[in-house]
Amino acid sequence: MLKNMIRKRFKTTSRRIAVPALLTIVLYVITMFMLFLPRIEQSFINRKKEMIYELTETVWSLIDNYHARELSGELTRADAQHRAILRISNLRYGPEKKDYFWINDMTPQFIMHPYRPDVVNKAIKDIKDVRDSSLKNILLKFNEVVAEKGAGYVDYYWQWKDDPDRMSPKLSYVKGFQPWDWIVGTGMYLDDIYAEITAIRNKFMAISTAILGIVLMLSLYSIRQTMKADKELMRVSIERKKLNESLKESKERFQSLLENTSDWIWEIDGKGQYTYSSPRVEALLGFSSDETMHKTIMDFVPMDLKNRYQETFKNLLGSQKSFKGFETTCRKKNGRHVVVENNAVPVFSENGGLLGYRGVTRDITNRKLAMEAxxxxxxxxxxxxxxxxxxxxxxxxxxxxxxxxxxxxxxxxxxxxxxxxxxxxxxxxxxxxxxxxxxxxxxxxxxxxxxxxxxxxxxxxxxxxxxxxxxxxxxxxxxxxxxxxxxxxxxxxxxxxxxxxxxxxxxxxxxxxxxxxxxxxxxxxxxxxxxxxxxxxxxxxxxxxxxxxxxxxxxxxxxxxxxxxxxxxxxx
Missing domain, CATH: 1.10.3210.10 (Hypothetical protein af1432)
Structure with missing residues (x-):
């Protein structure tokens, strides 16, 4: 019968722990891959967009500096524009130092492009290369964005950096410089962005897989430990049921079962001296019940620790109130130390005078070790x-x-x-x-x-x-x-x-x-x-x-x- 009850309890407990754990894993996957990861990817793209925005703004400032020198009379317009083009054409950034800036005007035609000198200062109708069939549309897009907003992002296909045989999607930021009717811009290749996002996703998936594995192992461990505890609780429950039945039969049976409980049960007088001590004290401290009579808990505390507990114990007795969790280190009869927890309630006479305390002492050595761990x-x-x-x-x-x-x-x-x-x-x-x-x-x-x-x-x-x-x-x-x-x-x-x-x-x-x-x-x-x-x-x-x-x-x-x-x- 006990085995059947344990088996039934096992199935119930397994479902009780496994279902929430499974739901937690599913929720984690949904949250991470549908909410968190897309946000990370979008944030990454936004940072890249912000980067090309800031770089374009910096180059625009450089052009504005040359324009200021023109206005001051230090340079002619032609000289100022020539110096600006020369300076910007040599600027590179990125991991391979191949990302660049270009300049076109509102004609539209390119004024400077470091990798496509063949299209610089040429009207669109004069460019015959097949791969540049959409070049007019690209330049018109640049002009439309600048005409409407002054600056903005444009997406299109363009050759891969300095490789004219490879076309790749690109997102650029362009900004107009009105005094010279120029448009300056730079961009990022989306293939690069997607490659970095894929690396982030793969790393994130590896970490998530490890986390999910840990969660699964912890769930299995929890089921196992819970079953052990349930099994023990089942046994204790059965024992308690027998105790309740025996209590109805006789006072002696009650006393016998009481003395076999796992905790040390005791009674003390107003001075803290034991007037009753259950046999469990022998398993806990190694002393018999008789050996504890008319002693206090302080008599079992090592000499070098008494000052730590003496004042607290005195105050607890004087408060005439219940106390819980009063921890002391006791010296067993064999010389070993054990940490115990004392809980008690006061006992009063009919006229309200304090008779003493009735309480239990429990071994918490393993708990203390667990806390240290x-x-x-x-x-x-x-x-x-x-x-x-x-x-x-x-x-x-x-x-x-x-x-x-x-x-x-x-x-x-x-x-x-x-x-x-x-x-x-x-x-x-x-x-x-x-x-x-x-x-x-x-x-x-x-x-x-x-x-x-x-x-x-x-x-x-x-x-x-x-x-x-x-x-x-x-x-x-x-x-x-x-x-x-x-x-x-x-x-x-x-x-x-x-x-x-x-x-x-x-x-x-x-x-x-x-x-x-x-x-x-x-x-x-x-x-x-x-x-x-x-x-x-x-x-x-x-x-x-x-x-x-x-x-x-x-x-x-x-x-x-x-x-x-x-x-x-x-x-x-």
């Missing part, structure tokens, strides 16, 4: 997060080897400043991760800009400044317990609003970002760069002194100066 797992997870963040920081340094170690040195200095200012350990830990990742956005910038041995041009500097925004975009969807993405976003903002990318002012900037800004400036000035040698620590300190309270957070500046003056931090 859980804490270790939590610490391991934290260590994994640390290593993951360091790997991301290392990935950025691989792109910019001239600043290798910069993020680590900034991390050390920023955390030292934070400690000097009295920030909490939680805030310092968040600042630590933000400092390690503050330049992660440079991973998306052209490497030739990062390692350029001369000063950057205005346009190049503007592109470099995008790294704060890019870093924020990379980190904003990661669920850190600290505002890491915002700190990275703000680490180039100054108190007076002269920073970038959003020109924030004092009250709009996080304290951690203000600290990071000071550390970043000091480390950058005192370290070597591709375009200059180190300016030295004194130059770095002079910069933050001059900007104290104007650009830089005054308490952070003071703390930094103190740390370096007292030689508590080494910038070498």
């Amino acid at each position: 859980l804490k270790k797992n939590r610490d391991d997870l934290h260590a994994n997060l640390e290593e993951t963040v360091k790997s991301l920081a290392l990935a950025e340094e691989k792109r910019d080897p001239y600043t290798a170690g910069h993020q680590t040195r900034v991390d050390r200095l920023a955390c030292a400043i934070a400690r000097e200012l009295g920030l909490s350990d939680h805030q310092i830990e968040g600042l630590h991760f933000a400092a390690l990742l503050h330049d992660i956005g440079k991973i998306a910038l052209p490497s030739e800009f990062l390692s350029k041995p001369t000063l950057l041009s205005h346009q190049e500097h503007e592109i470099i400044k995008c790294h704060a925004q890019v870093g924020y975009d990379i980190l904003k969807n990661i669920n850190f317990p600290w505002p890491v993405a915002q700190i990275v976003y703000q680490h180039h903002e100054y108190l007076d609003g002269s920073g970038y990318p959003r020109n924030l002012t004092d009250k709009q900037i996080l304290l951690e970002a203000k600290i990071l800004t000071v550390a970043d400036v000091v480390e950058a000035i005192s370290s070597h760069r591709p375009y200059r040698p180190s300016l030295g620590v004194e130059a770095a300190l002079e910069e933050i002194r001059n900007g104290r309270g104007v650009r830089y957070h005054a308490p952070s500046v003071d703390a930094c100066l103190k740390l370096i003056r007292d030689k508590k931090i080494d910038l070498s």
